[in-house]
Amino acid sequence: MSKAVFYHAGCPVCVSAEHTVADCLKTPVEKVHLGEVRSRVSEAEKLGVKSVPALVIDGQVFHINHGADLSVLK
Amino acid sequence: MSKAVFYHAGCPVCVSAEHTVADCLKTPVEKVHLGEVRSRVSEAEKLGVKSVPALVIDGQVFHINHGADLSVLK
Numbered sequence: 001m002s003k004a005v006f007y008h009a010g011c012p013v014c015v016s017a018e019h020t021v022a023d024c025l026k027t028p029v030e031k032v033h034l035g036e037v038r039s040r041v042s043e044a045e046k047l048g049v050k051s052v053p054a055l056v057i058d059g060q061v062f063h064i065n066h067g068a069d070l071s072v073l074k
Numbered sequence: 075m076s077k078a079v080f081y082h083a084g085c086p087v088c089v090s091a092e093h094t095v096a097d098c099l100k101t102p103v104e105k106v107h108l109g110e111v112r113s114r115v116s117e118a119e120k121l122g123v124k125s126v127p128a129l130v131i132d133g134q135v136f137h138i139n140h141g142a143d144l145s146v147l148k
Contacts, residue, residue, distance in 0.1 A: 002098075020131050024076075025098050057094050062138050 002027050004057045007044045009035045013067035017053040021064060027057070034073045041073050076101050078131045081118045083109045087141035091127040095138060101131070108147045115147050 006022040006029050008014035022029050034041050034052060044054070048061040051069045055062045080096040080103050082088035096103050108115050108126060118128070122135040125143045129136045 020134055021136055024100050026100055027098055060094055062095055064136050064138055
């Protein structure tokens with residue numbers, strides 16, 4: 001089964017995507033709050049994440065709506 | 075269980091979101107190709123869909139990346 005990582009910043013747009021999309025995937029989802037774990041912002045950036053909320057599944061990045069640009073989390 | 079509708083236009087961005095996100099949801103997903111079923115473009119618009127691919131779950135709209143604006147499908 002594929003692995004998914006959900007990057008978010010705890011904002012309302014992120015919470016909505018988390019509860020309605022990320023939590024409804026069949027695959028296990030690791031959740032990373034980039035506002036709290038800023039050391040992982042560069043990891044997200046390398047994967048191609050431009051904004052949160054974003055879901056990375058098997059190396060593919062899916063930006064879901066728009067909460068905040070990654071740049072404000074640095 | 076909630077019901078999900080995935081609106082798309084058959085473009086590469088849509089196909090990627092379909093296979094990696096929509097097909098991986100626990101909930102059943104109705105797929106609507108707005109390029110082929112243009113009569114449903116106004117339905118999507120009323121739900122708040124601005125671009126495809128988009129997933130509507132329990133009335134909440136999630137735009138996933140950006141394939142095409144709805145306006146080009148009218």
